[in-house]
Amino acid sequence: MMTKAWPRYLSYAVAFSLVFYIAYLTPIHSDDFAYYNIGLQWSAHVSHYLSWSGRLVSDYISPILLHLENDVLRSGILALAVVSMVALLAKLPALVLKQQASASVFVGLFLIYWITNPTLGQTIFWTVGAANYLFTNLAIVIYLYCLIKYMQSSQSILWWVGVLIISPFAAFSNENTTWIVLLFSIVSTYYLMRYQQDRKIWLSSLIIVLGFGFFILSPGNAARAASGAFDEFYAMSFTHRVWDFMLYRYPTGLSRMAPALLIFIVLWLVALKNQMSAQYKRISIALVLIGLLSLLSMVMSPLLSARSTSGPILFVLLGIAVLLHYLMHHAIAQWKHVYRLTLAAIVGVFVASYGMIFHSYQRLSVQGQMLNNAIEAAHANEIKAPTLPEFYYVPSLRKRDSYDAHYSSGSMATYYGFEHIDLKPMAFDYSIMMEYLPHQAQNNDLGIQGIYLAPEGIFGQKTTIVLDMLAQQQTHDVLELIITNRSGKTVTLSLPMDAVPIHGQWIMGGVVKMKMQEIVRIEGMLRSSNSVATQPVTIYGE
Structure with missing residues (x-):
């Protein structure tokens, strides 16, 4: 058994190491300072929930990670979250189809996840970004895994408890994924009630409905909407908002999902040419449609940032995992060259991307050391309001591989114990x-x-x-x-x-x-x- 499993564990270890090193090089930046300053007290987070954000779970994960104050441990947790999420994504198709999972599906999916993530730096290596997008996506995948295991295990109490525990975390995921979690919950509850006479699953659905409501209808979301920053958007009629979204923001979101969608289409055509069964077709297409629906749920939001597409891309990746599972467990007779060329292109882009990111984050790490030295010198000289340079990101394969460039000098000053910090934008390394x-x-x-x-x-x-x-x-x-x-x-x-x-x-x-x-x-x-x-x-x- 161990002999068969070692390729999978080796692939996990390699993927973990690749993510861990970049995360370890990433200095604290952007909203990390603000969320560290919020602290761990429940009252502070309730206040934040009531006045700014409905993301109660991710907004608590951020300061927990930041207050570890151990770069090795924090980086290890981020890397473990990435590997766990991709491993479960790779395993879900095998679980649904009751077949054996393989290391090759994990490796392929990990490479595709890396090259199709439109904001690697902001959703993996940035602590606050990871809390908001990586850990919430992981919660969704764990929820799906536990739910499927429960449905397949004759209503096992163990898996039922697992579903209950993960339900609130999945419900408090993101604005464009909490709807999908609610949809999965309703459909699965109906199925179990109708065909297996299972009434226990209603408790999970109740938790998800409550979590969905507390998230979407949070006072903090309403307060932020009323802050004045989005008055022009909220002054539009409902029809105007929908029209504006479908004409401008939805196509922009699709363009950020394009690499993942393109890979899905190519692999789907190869699988189709090689007698893919109707079951694989239905599941893979349904997952991509869910991803597009997830993106569509942002229609009433005034913003659609690049990192907001991480949720929709998650479901496209799950569709790709289904196709990889089929293709890597069947002989490829048709379009063999297209399949091999696609895999070679994925590997080539990953190698180029990782090599450039490796270099860029090494430079960031050195800048972080210089910044820390400057801060120590300022304290030694009793300077209350130092002037400091911002970070400069040496360009990599994609612009959004970089860290989040937002800064709050006030939060940064509080974190480092100054009255004020004058941050200077830098155009060079x-x-x-x-x-x-x-x-x-x-x-x-x-x-x-x-x-x-x-x-x-x-x-x-x-x-x-x-x-x-x-x-x-x-x-x-x-x-x-x-x-x-x-x-x-x-x-x-x-x-x-x-x-x-x-x-x-x-x-x-x-x-x-x-x-x-x-x-x-x-x-x-x-x-x-x-x-x-x-x-x-x-x-x-x-």
Whole structure:
């Protein structure tokens, strides 16, 4: 038995390690500060529920994880949640069809989950994002698993208790998935009542109905809607809202689901060409339709963020799991090349995506260390309102692989024990200062004493330039850098004269579309607000 199971456990361990390392590299950011500050007291969460958000469960998970204050443990929990969710998704088709699950389905589904998730950084590696989207999706999958096991086990008390325990967590999932949980509950209750004369399941349905009501009708949701931020939306008529959603936001949501839908369509056609049974057809199509219905449930919401599609994509992934289960347990005679090419493309995109994310989050981790050092220095010097740089995300395969860029300087100041923090947006990766030595700037009257150069990204098609300034520079002037390569081509980089303190230095910088090894000269000149410019002076190179 163990001999047959080891490939599955090995695949779990590899997937866990891949997620764990990126999660471990991710520094605390965005709403992490605010939810840490809320704390663990029940009264604080009741107040939050009444005044801001109906997500009572996920809003409690966030501070629990953050108050662990152990990066290894927290990262391990996030990685375990991902592996558990994908493993259960991969197992559900085998469970429904009463067949054997396989490691190959898990591996395929894990790769597809990674490359089709439109916001990896915001739904897995960001603690608050994971609480809102990863753990809630996991609760739904556990609910489905327990419900199916209960239906198949002659109304086992053990699985009935499991359904009852997970029901409130599944009901308090997300605005576009709680409806689907309610739908599953009603349908399963009707089936068990009608065909198995089971009345115990009504208790689970009651819990889900109550959870659904407390979630959707929460005072916090109403208070946020009345805050004034969405007055224009709520001023629309019902018909106008529906029309606006179907014309603009629904197509946008579908575009974010497109990779998952495309993979489903290709695999469905391959399976169809290879005598897929009607049972597989019905189940897989029904799950995708449920995903589209889940997205449609956002019709009355003023916003449809990219991470909101994680719920609808969950059901598409479940449909893909059904197809993978069929294809990996049957001989592929037709469209074999299409099937193999699709799998190869999935693996190729995953390898490229993971490699670039690996590099980007390593840079984020170093920036986080520099930020912590700056905070310690500010406390040591009794600075009450320090100026700090924001993080900069080195681009990866997709823009939304990055962390959540929202910041509340007030929450951050409270977390670190300051009166105020002045956060400065950054347009370059300042972590290169920790790994590269500066070039001595040539004599100039621009206030530049050193220049850091480093390739940006794993391919190095661009160059990061960081200027070490003599002192704080904060004027209305613009510093223009003229960068020349070996072939004589020039690129101009315009930088506001607003230096930021970090690592004991005042820095400015940017990124240029030129390989570092091709740069032979950098000139600089100041341009004032009335467009008067100084003469360019060479600060680096020939």
